[in-house]
Amino acid sequence: MKIHHLNCGTLHAPFVHIDSLVYCLLVESGSRLVLVDTGFGLRDYTQPTPKMRFFLHYMVVPRDPAETALHQVRALGYQAEDVTDIICTHLHIDHAGGLSDFPRANVHIYEKEYQAAQKPRGMMGFAYLPTQWAHGPHWVFHEQRDETWFGLDAIQVLATPETSFYLLPLPGHTPGHCGTAIGSTGNWLLLCGDAASPFHPLTDLHDRGPDAYRLAFFPRKITEGLAGPHASRLKALLTEHAGEIRGISSHDIYSFKEYHRAH
Numbered sequence: 001m002k003i004h005h006l007n008c009g010t011l012h013a014p015f016v017h018i019d020s021l022v023y024c025l026l027v028e029s030g031s032r033l034v035l036v037d038t039g040f041g042l043r044d045y046t047q048p049t050p051k052m053r054f055f056l057h058y059m060v061v062p063r064d065p066a067e068t069a070l071h072q073v074r075a076l077g078y079q080a081e082d083v084t085d086i087i088c089t090h091l092h093i094d095h096a097g098g099l100s101d102f103p104r105a106n107v108h109i110y111e112k113e114y115q116a117a118q119k120p121r122g123m124m125g126f127a128y129l130p131t132q133w134a135h136g137p138h139w140v141f142h143e144q145r146d147e148t149w150f151g152l153d154a155i156q157v158l159a160t161p162e163t164s165f166y167l168l169p170l171p172g173h174t175p176g177h178c179g180t181a182i183g184s185t186g187n188w189l190l191l192c193g194d195a196a197s198p199f200h201p202l203t204d205l206h207d208r209g210p211d212a213y214r215l216a217f218f219p220r221k222i223t224e225g226l227a228g229p230h231a232s233r234l235k236a237l238l239t240e241h242a243g244e245i246r247g248i249s250s251h252d253i254y255s256f257k258e259y260h261r262a263h
């Protein structure tokens with residue numbers, strides 16, 4: 001198994017103290033090439049809808065095609081058609097744009113998240129952009145069964161001889177928001193999606209010291225509201241199983257830089 005850590009959209013909005021990215025993963029395992037979240041896609045840059053144009057402007061996204069998952073997959077020597085599967089944490093505008101760049105892939109989604117995206121409600125509902133899946137992806141819907149992963153509700157969505165892939169329902173950020181766990185015994189990578197936020201010490205997965213949070217702009221209540229109720233439980237899990245599970249979140253530029261410094 002090899003996991004590539006991709007930035008599929010730089011978010012640099014100094015006026016709200018956000019200096020971040022959209023964290024995606026590309027996993028090579030056996031006959032599978034699996035993308036976890038897709039960030040912004042080519043069409044988001046070339047034919048942005050008014051909502052996307054607003055979002056790109058507001059978050060000061062550089063609109064660099066080289067940051068799309070498609071370009072990064074190609075740079076690694078693959079073609080779009082080689083991506084067999086996509087796993088979605090949720091379908092927000094900054095996570096689902098690349099779906100249309102991989103029309104042949106099976107797209108694994110928690111059924112509740114798909115339903116939530118069809119009938120968006122509230123502030124978080126505004127962050128869905130249905131044109132991102134208007135091409136009709138090969139959806140593979142997953143429902144919760146009686147399965148757990150380290151005590152969290154879990155749905156195994158894929159497995160190769162060496163790697164298991166789980167969706168972990170962590171509702172709050174959106175009604176069907178999920179984390180994703182990838183790996184095997186003793187060696188797991190947990191992408192918490194937006195259920196943890198690096199923008200405030202109380203919702204971050206990691207204790208990074210006060211310097212890291214000079215960027216913390218949103219008050220605790222807002223950050224918790226955006227991330228949902230799971231951050232402290234996830235943090236406790238990572239502390240208890242340090243060495244077995246590495247934890248990251250979708251906008252965690254610190255972990256992304258750490259990973260690339262080490263590799």
Ligand SMILES: [Zn+2]
Pocket residue numbers: 090092127173194
């Ligand atoms: Zn989101």
